[in-house]
Amino acid sequence: MFAGTVVFALINSSILILLAIGFNLTFGISGVANFAYGALYIMSAYLSWTMLNLLHLPFWASAALSIVFTTISGAMMYRFVLLRVRGQALSEVIATFGIGLSILELFRYLGLVGFEYTLPVFWNESFMIAGAYVDIQRIIIVLIALVLVLGLWLFTHFTSTGLAFRGIAQDERTALTFGIDSDRIATLSVSFGAGLAAIAATIIIPLGSIAPDEGYDVLIKALAVCIIGGLGSTGGVIVAGVIIGFAERFTDSYIGSHWTMIVSLAAILLVLAIKPSGLFGQQKELEERI
Amino acid sequence: MSLPTTLRVENISKIFGRVAAVDHLSCEVRRGELVGIIGPNGSGKTTLVNLISGFVKPTSGRILYNGQDITYTAPHKIVCMGISRTFQMVRPFYHLPAYKNMIIPLYSPRVRQLAGGRYGDRNAVALDLLEEVGFERDANVAYKPAGTLPQGYLKRLELAKAIALSPELLILDELFSGMSLAEVASVVPVIEKLRLAGKTIIMIEHRLKELFRIADRIMVLNYGQKIADGASTEVMESDEVKKAYLGSEG
Amino acid sequence: MKKRRERIDRGIKARSEDVYALSSWREMLYLAGPRLLPAAAFLLLPLFLGAYWQKVMISVAVFALLAISWDMLAQTGMISLGQALFFGMGAYVSGILNFYFGMPPWIAIPIATVLGGALCTLILTPVLRLRGIYFSMVTLIIPLMLVRIIEATKIFGGTEGLSGMTPLPSTLTEIYLVTGVLLGVLFGLRRLMETDYGLVLKGIRDNDRSVTNAGIDIFWFKTQALFISSTIGAFAGALMTHVYMFVGMPVFALDYSILPMAAAVVGGSGTLAGAALGAVILVPLSEALRGIGGLRIVMYGLFLVVFTVAVPEGLFDYIQRRYHQMERWVEIDQ
Ligand SMILES: Nc1ncnc2c1ncn2[C@@H]1O[C@H](COP(=O)(O)OP(=O)(O)OP(=O)(O)O)[C@@H](O)[C@H]1O
Ligand SMILES: [Mg+2]
Numbered sequence: 001m002f003a004g005t006v007v008f009a010l011i012n013s014s015i016l017i018l019l020a021i022g023f024n025l026t027f028g029i030s031g032v033a034n035f036a037y038g039a040l041y042i043m044s045a046y047l048s049w050t051m052l053n054l055l056h057l058p059f060w061a062s063a064a065l066s067i068v069f070t071t072i073s074g075a076m077m078y079r080f081v082l083l084r085v086r087g088q089a090l091s092e093v094i095a096t097f098g099i100g101l102s103i104l105e106l107f108r109y110l111g112l113v114g115f116e117y118t119l120p121v122f123w124n125e126s127f128m129i130a131g132a133y134v135d136i137q138r139i140i141i142v143l144i145a146l147v148l149v150l151g152l153w154l155f156t157h158f159t160s161t162g163l164a165f166r167g168i169a170q171d172e173r174t175a176l177t178f179g180i181d182s183d184r185i186a187t188l189s190v191s192f193g194a195g196l197a198a199i200a201a202t203i204i205i206p207l208g209s210i211a212p213d214e215g216y217d218v219l220i221k222a223l224a225v226c227i228i229g230g231l232g233s234t235g236g237v238i239v240a241g242v243i244i245g246f247a248e249r250f251t252d253s254y255i256g257s258h259w260t261m262i263v264s265l266a267a268i269l270l271v272l273a274i275k276p277s278g279l280f281g282q283q284k285e286l287e288e289r290i
Numbered sequence: 291m292s293l294p295t296t297l298r299v300e301n302i303s304k305i306f307g308r309v310a311a312v313d314h315l316s317c318e319v320r321r322g323e324l325v326g327i328i329g330p331n332g333s334g335k336t337t338l339v340n341l342i343s344g345f346v347k348p349t350s351g352r353i354l355y356n357g358q359d360i361t362y363t364a365p366h367k368i369v370c371m372g373i374s375r376t377f378q379m380v381r382p383f384y385h386l387p388a389y390k391n392m393i394i395p396l397y398s399p400r401v402r403q404l405a406g407g408r409y410g411d412r413n414a415v416a417l418d419l420l421e422e423v424g425f426e427r428d429a430n431v432a433y434k435p436a437g438t439l440p441q442g443y444l445k446r447l448e449l450a451k452a453i454a455l456s457p458e459l460l461i462l463d464e465l466f467s468g469m470s471l472a473e474v475a476s477v478v479p480v481i482e483k484l485r486l487a488g489k490t491i492i493m494i495e496h497r498l499k500e501l502f503r504i505a506d507r508i509m510v511l512n513y514g515q516k517i518a519d520g521a522s523t524e525v526m527e528s529d530e531v532k533k534a535y536l537g538s539e540g
Numbered sequence: 541m542k543k544r545r546e547r548i549d550r551g552i553k554a555r556s557e558d559v560y561a562l563s564s565w566r567e568m569l570y571l572a573g574p575r576l577l578p579a580a581a582f583l584l585l586p587l588f589l590g591a592y593w594q595k596v597m598i599s600v601a602v603f604a605l606l607a608i609s610w611d612m613l614a615q616t617g618m619i620s621l622g623q624a625l626f627f628g629m630g631a632y633v634s635g636i637l638n639f640y641f642g643m644p645p646w647i648a649i650p651i652a653t654v655l656g657g658a659l660c661t662l663i664l665t666p667v668l669r670l671r672g673i674y675f676s677m678v679t680l681i682i683p684l685m686l687v688r689i690i691e692a693t694k695i696f697g698g699t700e701g702l703s704g705m706t707p708l709p710s711t712l713t714e715i716y717l718v719t720g721v722l723l724g725v726l727f728g729l730r731r732l733m734e735t736d737y738g739l740v741l742k743g744i745r746d747n748d749r750s751v752t753n754a755g756i757d758i759f760w761f762k763t764q765a766l767f768i769s770s771t772i773g774a775f776a777g778a779l780m781t782h783v784y785m786f787v788g789m790p791v792f793a794l795d796y797s798i799l800p801m802a803a804a805v806v807g808g809s810g811t812l813a814g815a816a817l818g819a820v821i822l823v824p825l826s827e828a829l830r831g832i833g834g835l836r837i838v839m840y841g842l843f844l845v846v847f848t849v850a851v852p853e854g855l856f857d858y859i860q861r862r863y864h865q866m867e868r869w870v871e872i873d874q
Binding site for chain 3: 027033035081084085089090091093094095097098099100101102103105106108109216219220223224226227231257258259260261262264265268269272273276277
């Protein structure tokens with residue numbers, strides 16, 4: 001049981017990291033907390049579903065198209081809404097939250113709920129690892145999580161856009177003097193975050209079904225990971241993802257499934273009480289330039 | 291030389307990422323002194339002020355105020371102990387009239403304590419203090435929203451806010467920049483008066499001429515280190531200082 | 541010939557602003573009207589309303605309280621995405637006191653108000669050391685997590701909730717209790733935010749660095765604001781437990797977070813009266829639009845976006861301006 005639990009804990013951690021990484025990327029770069037994140041996740045899943053089932057496109061095409069479309073809508077959200085309240089963190093929160101709310105509740109109103117609303121798995125097979133049956137989809141999730149984290153690291157360290165991202169994240173004012181267009185970077189950061197949400201949806205939704213409530217769930221999970229790890233820190237997301245992922249699976253196996261949420265909440269409250277900015281978070285408040 | 295030490299900075303460093311903004315710096319300020327700190331842009335002057343006022347916590351080293359270790363004391367407590375500072379970049383409450391901007395410092399526990407816990411007429415005190423730094427009462431400048439005032443007034447508002455806290459150690463971060471010559475000339479007597487009242491003052495300045503006229507002693511920073519410390523004439527003779535200034539500012 | 545619009549104060553405003561100059565009934569009315577009218581409406585209306593609209597009125601007052609509580613926090617720089625936490629905490633505490641300990645509402649509600657507020661404050665204080673966003677994140681997820689926990693652990697009646705709570709003597713008692721508190725809170729807090737204390741709280745929102753530099757412990761002041769605000773929310777929850785004679789998971793539902801926020805944003809945040817006005821508009825509108833069901837929440841979401849981005853000052857500000865000033869077109873010569 002132990003080895004099996006470890007395997008599923010790893011999978012669970014990968015899922016959490018995938019869910020949180022987009023939200024975290026956006027915040028880390030441009031300081032925009034995108035509360036529409038869960039809605040974008042669900043929106044991309046419905047898009048895929050529509051193209052697959054109503055337009056009868058092949059799965060790969062619909063997944064790719066929906067990822068592209070979600071990425072673009074992230075950029076539009078920034079251009080048409082957030083840009084107008086840029087720099088007013090409180091207004092940004094309300095606006096993104098309002099957008100997410102409208103999207104999710106619209107889907108709920110349309111009644112798109114049920115088992116038929118799901119995406120196909122990539123490869124329908126499973127095999128034994130450490131005494132537990134694991135389907136290939138879950139293995140793929142772990143692999144993609146690894147690839148994405150690695151890819152992001154390479155991107156931010158070796159490409160010019162990525163370096164600009166890091167420049168803005170570290171020191172907006174100096175970056176501006178070097179001619180980096182902060183609005184462009186912020187647009188990109190929101191749209192990349194949206195794109196990552198769409199990628200996560202494409203590979204995680206096949207394990208369950210598409211539902212508006214799932215959108216709130218995704219947002220909760222992403223926020224929990226970011227709060228524990230420290231907003232804006234990729235290392236923090238990974239560590240927090242692993243911590244919550246393991247804590248949840250192990251409580252599930254050894255104590256009882258209904259304790260998992262309590263463990264997450266306790267983890268959040270504990271981290272907040274001891275180190276409010278999260279395990280890897282910088283205490284931005286003090287480090288801010290004066 | 292026998293005056294007691296008000297502020298003692300011991301081997302302090304602050305590293306931001308890879309930049310050592312302040313690098314193993316030590317210095318002392320005695321009671322009643324007016325010390326000027328100069329240095330090229332980015333030499334760590336503001337960071338030093340932030341460290342003393344507690345807004346930034348050092349990577350290593352410590353800071354003593356009247357013999358008491360304040361290195362990790364919260365900034366608001368440091369203010370209540372008698373150190374107040376102005377900000378280089380002013381950010382007043384733009385929509386409020388200038389005198390209303392003074393209310394918050396006047397609400398401070400320090401002011402209440404000094405007044406023996408009495409609740410005074412903050413508006414009247416605010417207007418008086420503003421007049422002192424040159425807000426002409428007849429022109430009702432103090433009643434105008436801070437957002438409509440020119441930079442020179444905002445800088446003086448910043449000074450008035452710091453004075454409102456009746457500090458023992460006053461740290462002014464580039465108070466003169468953004469002020470006209472006439473404004474500087476009107477503020478200098480205010481500073482002189484504070485000094486006569488026994489306040490200890492540290493002034494960060496880029497306007498050397500005005501600074502040299504009033505400072506007892508000048509410290510020069512470069513790359514976070516102290517490269518000279520002494521009377522203004524001898525400091526400017528130092529080769530290292532000349533190099534630092536010519537090297538980075540041309 | 542170009543024209544532009546000019547706004548000038550009405551003469552009566554200038555005259556009545558100076559307290560000693562009040563000379564006519566008209567001027568006094570001009571000043572007192574905006575305060576007396578809503579108060580009178582709240583006090584008299586219940587007598588003429590049917591049972592259904594009486595319930596709606598309770599709802600209006602409850603959401604107005606939640607919206608005011610939201611606005612109070614927003615003015616201190618904290619954006620709460622989880623007013624349901626305050627509401628639910630008050631509701632559950634009162635429910636538990638009544639259900640398990642048999643306390644009558646007259647004791648349970650006040651205790652739940654203070655205790656519920658204190659609990660919320662305790663949970664949220666660690667976040668106050670950080671700026672805005674964290675507060676929003678944590679307030680959003682805690683109520684949603686609490687729902688799951690109650691569901692999974694089946695404490696306090698689990699999904700069924702607790703029912704059979706002692707009701708208040710009559711609907712009119714409920715109405716007058718809640719509107720009385722609403723008016724008291726509204727005028728009291730408006731006054732408070734005008735004082736120097738209020739100025740400090742607003743200063744924390746605009747530039748907390750500058751407040752700290754005045755030797756003021758912003759953490760402590762934020763804690764106070766949070767306590768005031770969560771107490772108001774907890775009262776609303778505690779009251780509703782006895783109105784519905786039930787408390788259960790729905791008290792932590794997103795509705796109690798969204799509608800108050802929408803009300804404050806539509807009415808105009810920063811005035812408290814705007815928040816109340818928003819509730820007076822949105823709650824009955826919500827009732828009237830029952831037919832469209834879930835689409836209402838979509839509408840609130842859009843309100844949030846549109847008002848935040850395009851009309852950040854909200855409706856109250858507009859009305860206030862209209863009341864005090866008149867607009868006219870003037871020619872500008874070039
Ligand atoms: N919060 C911060 N994060 C990262 N780097 C910082 C921060 N604050 C200051 N620095 C860096 O520390 C160095 C010293 O900056 P500081 O503002 O102290 O200089 P200064 O002497 O006050 O310059 P100026 O004369 O322009 O005001 C600079 O290289 C600056 O980029
Ligand atoms: Mg500086």
